[in-house]
Amino acid sequence: MQATKKQTLYDTLRQRVLTLELAPGSALDETILCEEFGVSRTPLREILQRLAAHGYLEITANRGATVSSMNLSVMRSFFQTAPMIYASISRLAAENATPVQTTQLKAEQRQFRIAVKRNEVIDMAMSNHRFHEIIGEMAASPYLLPSLQRLQIDHTRMSQTFYKSRNRTDHERIDSACEQHEQLIEAIEKHQPATAVDITRQHWELSRHQFERYVQPDPLPIDPLSPIQAPTQVDNHAL
């Protein structure tokens, strides 16, 4: 019966980490979470163990759980690893995707479009996350999936700023991403690995550009009195 309760617990905490509702590095209070979810500490702690092993949390002995930190030292490795893993996953997905999975993917893309249209930040982040997660499932590679999932945790968290942005250029980029999703679905459905890899590469480049601005904000104008030409509202407090 209460397998549902534990799953809810896992999913909810996971979402809070991914949407930055729980800030990187922040501590989790077992007692408070127990009250909130109406469970005792035993099952809660088992879930925390799982979340930690999956990379969402970090557990230190006798000092409890904290949300996984996103430090700059791993960024390099993120940018090195992501394109390779994403490309491999897309290739395998295009080779192995079943019709049922393609249907799932299309459904998730509809959710994403709706969230984009309504400008619902959390829904955008989560449906985009789920979209790429489904592609991961399509790849059917238990050995590649763990790395994809680790990448996605930080990718989704970094994307928050992107989704939250009320900037014109960013909105256009979100639309581009949405269009790339459609193309990717088509390539996967038609079993065209090469095309899928290429679109994935473009999709990654779009993200990468965004992240570069995020990590390294636009330089200040030379003349501090002249108005800033392209007013970008990037807040990089999270990193």
Place this chain on the structure above:
Amino acid sequence: MQATKKQTLYDTLRQRVLTLELAPGSALDETILCEEFGVSRTPLREILQRLAAHGYLEITANRGATVSSMNLSVMRSFFQTAPMIYASISRLAAENATPVQTTQLKAEQRQFRIAVKRNEVIDMAMSNHRFHEIIGEMAASPYLLPSLQRLQIDHTRMSQTFYKSRNRTDHERIDSACEQHEQLIEAIEKHQPATAVDITRQHWELSRHQFERYVQPDPLPIDPLSPIQAPTQVDNHAL
């Protein structure tokens, strides 16, 4: 104090899985393990959760933990993924390895040599596992490491037959592997990524040939009465 106890529990169970002392698919009895390790079910279950999340076990709700199965359906994906991940890890290791880590790697290689000389199957398997694990640490890529670890679980388990073999050819191959380790250490120490990748590729090919015989044993002689030319004692009961 008892953080040690839990770590021992984790390490011991992990080793039993890796050395096939616990057969793939076999069930774990919580009560028996509790008695053996002198802990109650609460901490034991937390460890089982961790082991499951790391790919050593599979936990089904209301039905307990079993050792991760090694079915043929994932073999394809294993052979597809392994060379790419191993190569990437080696490249990064050669780029980033610190002197301290290189020293560790050399120490582990000494252990491996000793185990090979003494023909200690478990020690061979575990020190070889640890050897490649250290290279994984050298790579310093939290995003690539999870896939490497998943691959290593099954790689080490499959290697058991290899190490157990009393066959002449197999022994020569183990010596080759040992020599490749030395070359790999040198490439890493001298920060030569290209060389490290190349040796890794050769090292993988050696494994792959072994696995092919393992999964698909030598064909029977055409004339069933003539003696078998190369008596290979490959027992592929585990797969």
Place this chain on the structure above:
DNA sequence: TGAATTTTTATTGTATACAATATGTATTTT
């Protein structure tokens, strides 16, 4: 006999109480 149902047993899941550890506060000492 044999299929279906109930009862029993074993195993897994959860709550709670208690122990161990870490952290914060007060007190003592110089």
Place this chain on the structure above:
DNA sequence: AAAATACATATTGTATACAATAAAAATTCA
């Protein structure tokens, strides 16, 4: 007043008892 120590509080870790679920055995009914 500053440092050091002792004490108090909060948090984490573990054991145990009990509840829920699954599996096995026994019983019933056709």
